[in-house]
Amino acid sequence: MDIPDRLIELQQAADAERDKLTGLDGQERADQWQRWFEAAAVSQAAVTEHAQKTGTPRGQIEAAVKKAVRHPDDG
Numbered sequence: 001m002d003i004p005d006r007l008i009e010l011q012q013a014a015d016a017e018r019d020k021l022t023g024l025d026g027q028e029r030a031d032q033w034q035r036w037f038e039a040a041a042v043s044q045a046a047v048t049e050h051a052q053k054t055g056t057p058r059g060q061i062e063a064a065v066k067k068a069v070r071h072p073d074d075g
Contacts, residue, residue, distance in 0.1 A: 001064045007050060010043040011069045 017036035024032050047065060051058035067074060 001056075001060070003061070003064055003068055004050065007043070007046055007061070007065045008068055010039075010046050011065050014039040014043045015069060 014036065017032070017039045020032050021029060021036060043065075044062075047062050048058055050056070051061050054061075
């Protein structure tokens with residue numbers, strides 16, 4: 001499946017924000033969690049938009065994007 005670079009970049013940004021949660025607590029964690037949530041929401045919205053535009057099942061696109069980002073060597 002051909003995955004647009006924009007979807008890859010948005011997922012990478014969301015994952016980077018999630019990774020920043022490690023070791024945080026209290027208000028710092030709450031603030032970072034909000035940044036992660038917002039980045040993930042943008043990524044999910046882009047996946048949904050792409051699915052609607054291409055007629056491809058949303059879950060199929062989401063899985064392909066996450067695989068490409070998190071396991072790039074799996075081809």
